[in-house]
Amino acid sequence: EIVAWVERFFDGQSCLAGKKVLITAGPTVEPLDPVRFFSNHSSGKMGFALAEAAALAGADVTLISGPVSLPTPPRVRRIDVVRAEEMLQAVLDVLPEMDVIIKAAAVADYRPKQVFDQKLKKSQDELTVVLEKTADIAQEVGKRKAPHQLFVGFAAETEEVETYARAKLERKGMDLIVANNVSVPGAGFGTDTNIVTVYDRNGRVKTFPKMLKKMLAKELISLIGDRLHGK
């Protein structure tokens, strides 16, 4: 009886059995000198919750993470990186073998063009820092992905969320995009909850109410499982 219950319990959750899933998480940190850097407010919570949910759903999970203060979920292979360039390299190394790629990391899109070996002295009243674009990891994945690979991205916006998210989906060659308005309380960076809408090439797939990132992760993994099985 207990076995039957356990089997029922896990039935809906084994939707990624035997699948290889790559998840990127957290921010990247782009140095200006040995002590100063540019970064963003990603806590890694959404990506880590997705890694945990995917592993529970039976997937073989690789988690590539920027600097965060989070424990590695059980049965997840974790690769730590700092800069966007390092994350790109780590992603490209494992990309060909993946069935699903979920880009939940908030990769810094600009980095200081000049990186100093020594700590800059606080001499000038103003300091002009030229930032240059980092490698566009989503773009590189979108360009290289095979037809059988499902590519899921995120859009963290503060205005015109649907417009920007759907444009990003097309531009980066994603199959699904999870969009949230990070300026709304309870959504986005650092919080334990999130409020998202998922879009595909044809439009809106599903809007989720405000929920814990851990619960939302299970819903998103279930949705990804359905897509993978052509539902």
Place this chain on the structure above:
Amino acid sequence: EIVAWVERFFDGQSCLAGKKVLITAGPTVEPLDPVRFFSNHSSGKMGFALAEAAALAGADVTLISGPVSLPTPPRVRRIDVVRAEEMLQAVLDVLPEMDVIIKAAAVADYRPKQVFDQKLKKSQDELTVVLEKTADIAQEVGKRKAPHQLFVGFAAETEEVETYARAKLERKGMDLIVANNVSVPGAGFGTDTNIVTVYDRNGRVKTFPKMLKKMLAKELISLIGDRLHGK
């Protein structure tokens, strides 16, 4: 017998009984837009260890901290801030009542001159960010401090440590400065250990070997206690 042992144990550690100690810790985070910021690699560990040691030594401790992932030490009053301006205001609010001020925070010395309300779109190949100096908290404390107040600062350098540290001590009106070379393995940002030399107006006071920040904190608090009592 146990009472005697406990008294002996705490004897050397009650050197700040009845003293009000202000400690700043962690980095400050300076926003560029709602998701991007400029910061530094301070973990807050040294400042939090000092707060814990000062409380154990009998002090009434106020800890003003930037964003860190550390629990508040027992019997310590903690005030959380984000930007350098907020830290300055919090410091000035409590400064007059303090006996000891320990500035262990790695306050960002530059911040983006223009802060954007909306997330900047990744459109340009290059982005020029003009940084301006933040409030110099150490300077403001040095200017305002009363003769009975002991002001202790830190210098995190990557070269010419003694020269820079002693110049900083003079310039900021500090009584003691704790200098470390953050480019040496085992010293400085993020590590659990530190390697420091303490200087006063007359020169070198003491060099400590590489030790755990928690142990070093006790040594520094003991040294501060001696100074406060004219030893």
